[in-house]
Amino acid sequence: MKKTPFDSKRSEGRRTFIKTATGVAGGLVLPSISSNAWAQKKDYPALGNYPAGVSGDTVVAGLTLDLTGPYSAEGAGQRRGFELAAELLNKGDPRVKKVSPLTQQGILGKRVVLAIGDAETKPNSAVQAATRFIRQDKAMMIAGSVSSSVAIALQNTCDRAKTLYFPIISGSSDTTGKDCRRYGFRLCHHAYTASKAIAPILAKEYGKNMKAIHLVPDYNYGHSIHHYMKQFTEEQGWTTIDNPQIHPLGATDYSSWLLNIANSGADILINHDYGADAVNSAKQAYEFGVLKKMKMCVPYLPAYMLEEVGPEIMEGVFGTMVFWWTEGQKNEVGKDFVEAYKEKYNALPRDPEHNAYMTMLLWADAVERAGTFYPPAVVEALEDGINHKRPYSMGGEVYFRAEDHDGVADFAIVRGKKPADIQNKDDLVDVVAVANGLDTLPPIGYAGCSMGSAT
Amino acid sequence: MPSMSLFMSQVFNGLALGVLLSLIATGLTIIYGTLGVINFAHGALFVVGAYAGYSMFMATGSFVLSLVAAAVLAMAVGLVMERGLIKRFYHRPHEDQILVTFGLSIVIVEVIRGIYGGVGQRVPLPSWGEGVIDMGFVTYPLYRVEIMMIATSVLFACWYVLYKTRLGLIIRSGIEDALMVRLLGINVQRYFMLVFGIGAAAAGFAGMIYGPMVSIVPDMGFRVLIQSFVVVVLGGVGSFPGAILGGLIAGQILSLTSLFNPVYSDVMLFAAMALILIFRPQGLMGVEGRA
Numbered sequence: 001m002k003k004t005p006f007d008s009k010r011s012e013g014r015r016t017f018i019k020t021a022t023g024v025a026g027g028l029v030l031p032s033i034s035s036n037a038w039a040q041k042k043d044y045p046a047l048g049n050y051p052a053g054v055s056g057d058t059v060v061a062g063l064t065l066d067l068t069g070p071y072s073a074e075g076a077g078q079r080r081g082f083e084l085a086a087e088l089l090n091k092g093d094p095r096v097k098k099v100s101p102l103t104q105q106g107i108l109g110k111r112v113v114l115a116i117g118d119a120e121t122k123p124n125s126a127v128q129a130a131t132r133f134i135r136q137d138k139a140m141m142i143a144g145s146v147s148s149s150v151a152i153a154l155q156n157t158c159d160r161a162k163t164l165y166f167p168i169i170s171g172s173s174d175t176t177g178k179d180c181r182r183y184g185f186r187l188c189h190h191a192y193t194a195s196k197a198i199a200p201i202l203a204k205e206y207g208k209n210m211k212a213i214h215l216v217p218d219y220n221y222g223h224s225i226h227h228y229m230k231q232f233t234e235e236q237g238w239t240t241i242d243n244p245q246i247h248p249l250g251a252t253d254y255s256s257w258l259l260n261i262a263n264s265g266a267d268i269l270i271n272h273d274y275g276a277d278a279v280n281s282a283k284q285a286y287e288f289g290v291l292k293k294m295k296m297c298v299p300y301l302p303a304y305m306l307e308e309v310g311p312e313i314m315e316g317v318f319g320t321m322v323f324w325w326t327e328g329q330k331n332e333v334g335k336d337f338v339e340a341y342k343e344k345y346n347a348l349p350r351d352p353e354h355n356a357y358m359t360m361l362l363w364a365d366a367v368e369r370a371g372t373f374y375p376p377a378v379v380e381a382l383e384d385g386i387n388h389k390r391p392y393s394m395g396g397e398v399y400f401r402a403e404d405h406d407g408v409a410d411f412a413i414v415r416g417k418k419p420a421d422i423q424n425k426d427d428l429v430d431v432v433a434v435a436n437g438l439d440t441l442p443p444i445g446y447a448g449c450s451m452g453s454a455t
Numbered sequence: 456m457p458s459m460s461l462f463m464s465q466v467f468n469g470l471a472l473g474v475l476l477s478l479i480a481t482g483l484t485i486i487y488g489t490l491g492v493i494n495f496a497h498g499a500l501f502v503v504g505a506y507a508g509y510s511m512f513m514a515t516g517s518f519v520l521s522l523v524a525a526a527v528l529a530m531a532v533g534l535v536m537e538r539g540l541i542k543r544f545y546h547r548p549h550e551d552q553i554l555v556t557f558g559l560s561i562v563i564v565e566v567i568r569g570i571y572g573g574v575g576q577r578v579p580l581p582s583w584g585e586g587v588i589d590m591g592f593v594t595y596p597l598y599r600v601e602i603m604m605i606a607t608s609v610l611f612a613c614w615y616v617l618y619k620t621r622l623g624l625i626i627r628s629g630i631e632d633a634l635m636v637r638l639l640g641i642n643v644q645r646y647f648m649l650v651f652g653i654g655a656a657a658a659g660f661a662g663m664i665y666g667p668m669v670s671i672v673p674d675m676g677f678r679v680l681i682q683s684f685v686v687v688v689l690g691g692v693g694s695f696p697g698a699i700l701g702g703l704i705a706g707q708i709l710s711l712t713s714l715f716n717p718v719y720s721d722v723m724l725f726a727a728m729a730l731i732l733i734f735r736p737q738g739l740m741g742v743e744g745r746a
Contacts, residue, residue: 260714
């Protein structure tokens, strides 16, 4: 049949109609395919600051740091660690992916923003700062502490608000013991683990017939570590002099307690102080001639004590630390951290910086694994850490124990170097042993932890 | 029961503590007695002295120059505070004075933290302060014995100025009755400024001599502030002999309590203050009715 112009137009029209109709139909079908796919992704209810806190393109981490008070130096160190971690996460730095392999950029694509507040080493101030971060800034995570009293108060507050909380330094075993909370996760070692690890080393070094006297700061952490050091040293055969010198947190003049210690007949002073208190008590112990009469041990050794007190006093003093940079150089994650820190701050990191950095990365990893910021899902992901162990900066692997949220992480037992052996300003201790994180943890339920619900 | 030698060593230690507390409290009591100002910035001036001394020591290595710098800079800061802000509060209620001086103390401490950071600084012991003295019943750091002597000398100098000079006469008269002194044609304002400066200098000086014993941190003044207020209440407001007596008693309470129950040292100090407030509110050497 001869094609007429009229015919062509009509067939063009039909083809166009069919193409268009197909296009429109396809277009109509497509969203329902997509929405089916989205509908299969779990729809989480609102809880805590979810989803409000991540409705934009940022996620806020509220940092309650002890920027003033006897632990202010450690607080400042934590700040540097967090800032480094946030920067690397936001860049999607490859070093971060060794701990958080699913990280692309930020956390689930959200840029990490840090809100910083001063906890003043006081529980009230810390809770006020955390409440502000949760209510005003819609923080999805709160972190930071040096004082265990602060950590425990924050853990309670955040648990009620269904917001994750990470104590960064908390030496009291109660934090993951009788005061444990479903939303609290603690990475660092503590009174029980430090005492269990160091007591045999002390017995090996000094023998089993030592008389020990304890200098104790009068708050939660001080009593916790006093209790466990007494227990574990007595298990080694030591005698504890029944006159513990308990003093207020933040005391500057230790003369009266040190005079009692000097007259006690002890062979060793167990110094449970931390931060500026440890520096003052150690310096004054030296001045009062206490250290000529007896040895000293600082079982939970604060990061900056070594340089603030000086090697003449710290020589031969045993202690435990979460991290030491020489040990960090022996594994990839540790080396990455030390390098990144040095690039940014032109210094070598210590415990506070380390704990903050690793905690932020482990949080990022848990959120990525959960695929959501929905708080109970992140809690579950953290609790599932035993099936997703990550390489750790002290060697070995790290995860949080599901039953009490205690960090399973190796830590260092150190001894102060002789002044003559010190090669540079960061070469302050020998790592005499690396304590196994899992072996030193208390048996599950030992410290009285009983977890609540996540919803 | 503690042994006699331990007891004696704590008595001696209490004396050393007490002399230092007396020195700090003297500045506070003179300011309060003369100006009627409750100076909650006294602890901050203590810290200013410690850091000024530290910086001078780092620059020159001279302990003596550091002491001078501590007193001078604390006095300068005190004078600026007084002329700039506090003089406007002389006739305001005590609560306002507390608020403004406390606020000033926060500002001063945070400025210091901003300049020096939170990590503790060390001032080494001067060479003439190293070592210990064996006194038989106690082996005591030589430096603490020396600062007892230094603080005693400064207190003696304060006594001399207060009781043997015209300036001291005016200050003591101002404590008794500032209005009458003004009516006698004396420029009380200028003397007030001087009194504040002297009080500040005493606090700063105490901060520097305390420095080598402790880690110098921005928060070191807070405890000292509280303890010096207790001493002033114990001894009597505006009374120089009261500041000395109060300081010595406070020192003994702190050290002797630790013999029996170390936790209660601070508690016993406040218990003593409470007893004084109940039974003799004007303080041991204060005069009844003086505000």
